[in-house]
Amino acid sequence: MSIMSKVTEPVLLLDEQKCRNNIQRMADKAKRSKIRLRPHFKTHQSRQIAEWFREAGISCITVSSLRMATYFAEQGWDDITVAFPVNTLEHERINRLASKLNINLLVADLEAALLLSQVVKYPVRLWIKVDSGSHRTGVLPEDKTTINAILEVINGSRNLSFSGFLTHAGQSYNCRSRDEIMKVHRDTSALMRELSDSYRSAYPDHEISTGDTPTCSIAEDFGIANEIRPGNFVFYDLTQALVSSCEKREIAVAVACPVVARHADRNEIILYGGGIHFSKESLDQGDGRKIFGELVWVNDEGWGEPEKECYVTKLSQEHGILRVTDEVFRRIAVGDVVAILPVHSCMTANLLAGYTTLTGERFEYFDAKKEYFI
């Protein structure tokens, strides 16, 4: 009996085999490239999925908040990078973590470095966040004044030590082909090499940390980088397929949604599954049409390629509108459950906050309202 027959409300289905394949492929690549894989756990945020990484030989991880760091620390992860400009208002949590494990933080400007140096009471390794072209945050690599000023703060602090330069080439999300991704990768790599070279004699042990899912999925040679931090690859999603990081058949999560109404006049199926389940992230199909998901058929073995021309075209708070072909419309009835590949798996996982495997197991998701004990 398929898992679909047990679903009564929107849930996030997890295909263990696809997910483990995604993890293993990236772990193998890191091994071949002799580079540390420090996967970003913000995508799955689940202690059970984290164990699959451990089985693949991973021991260092990345998270996106200090609270998330405490969650994984409680599960025994003891080398954690919080890849977000450090929020010094959480100094108690920083010190709690730093007193017990290897914690790596990052700063994107001098102000933050100064504040951190004033509150930190235990050893912390600090990365300087570099803006390699995404222009979200980070020090520009040519801004040596700021970099040197931050280094001075680090050198003057008893508890801070300099890890190196960390970047996230988020501009790779604008790519639409493997060639475009490789160009971003080459440009970022060159820029990080130049920056690293200019600090090599003064800081011979500093490291370079890079890694967004698109470049890590496509590139094989990571140049001078010491570690990569992709996250989304654990599940992938329709955005990554559009960017050319993955094939749609590799997407390891799908939202199971009850069908609550049908409109034959416009081949529209109304799903119990809306913005509070998928998030409102959409993809432009190029012709101005926005889509919020694609239909897949689920059996005991999981799902394959999405059905052609069957898209979630609109989401409100709890409703989703799935527009389908004539043939598919006839196959779906009210009371059925259908599965939809998400546009952005990180956001969808955060909203559905838990996983149902194809065998019916429930996996936990980090609870941002809970205080973890470490």
Add this chain to the structure above:
Amino acid sequence: MSIMSKVTEPVLLLDEQKCRNNIQRMADKAKRSKIRLRPHFKTHQSRQIAEWFREAGISCITVSSLRMATYFAEQGWDDITVAFPVNTLEHERINRLASKLNINLLVADLEAALLLSQVVKYPVRLWIKVDSGSHRTGVLPEDKTTINAILEVINGSRNLSFSGFLTHAGQSYNCRSRDEIMKVHRDTSALMRELSDSYRSAYPDHEISTGDTPTCSIAEDFGIANEIRPGNFVFYDLTQALVSSCEKREIAVAVACPVVARHADRNEIILYGGGIHFSKESLDQGDGRKIFGELVWVNDEGWGEPEKECYVTKLSQEHGILRVTDEVFRRIAVGDVVAILPVHSCMTANLLAGYTTLTGERFEYFDAKKEYFI
């Protein structure tokens, strides 16, 4: 000492006075118009805020899921409409609710009515959802064949009784002035009156339920409607201000975000507050610029109008980019906490899942993963 000095992570601030004013204004209007106000609780989803409605004389409510109905039922609310095409896969929950309180469900097509008639074991009042122009879901008012077929199912069922016709004029969200909202209101009212008239002799006691926040905020005369079901008005948000339903100074929630970096070269402030806090809903400023929030200054009395030309221009998973004027850039430092009015308060409340009042009280938000006992 302002509440802002206690914030260390993104939280949703709630201004009790603004919120109570919004509730009272709508309750007074319903009383003047001699119409039942059955507010939609999907916006706040909080038992404490629900009590403010009770103090304003409200006893009948609307929710968007059966599980949310059990949450408010547990708090003593005993006349609840689930304003979503009924999900018959949750028949156990339907029967649990129907055995204990007045539960009102709705169907948008014949298939759902047939399924419901097969599973319902206790009395349920059933609305026929009518599509009055939003084209999300519902029976077209001219489709008398479907309406009559649904009525036949209801009449043939021991436990179903016919409440009347329910609509949601969601097209009002496309309005940009009070005149445009009034036009939607007049068109919808005329259409519902015509539909009601044609079933008056056969079903003399049937009711008409309407009500989206824009038309309920602006209109004074609700014609033949027996009840209105606005929800968002409890908080309002930047979308409602754009639509012309409210003034920005009436928005009763704001997201408090720590400042984690600043980029002087482009007057950008990096907030700890991203898509998993605000949702990715944006507003088009008319000139192609999308915004995700506006800056307000908070003191002990709350906040006023947003600061001019200070917008959240981009969100990623945990980062927000706040672009400000030169003068405002100089006023904000790393380590400060700023407050941002949200684009869509329903989605933001769902993500932040709890409220902090200006006096530091914490209010609960419905937990969609919890099983409530009723």
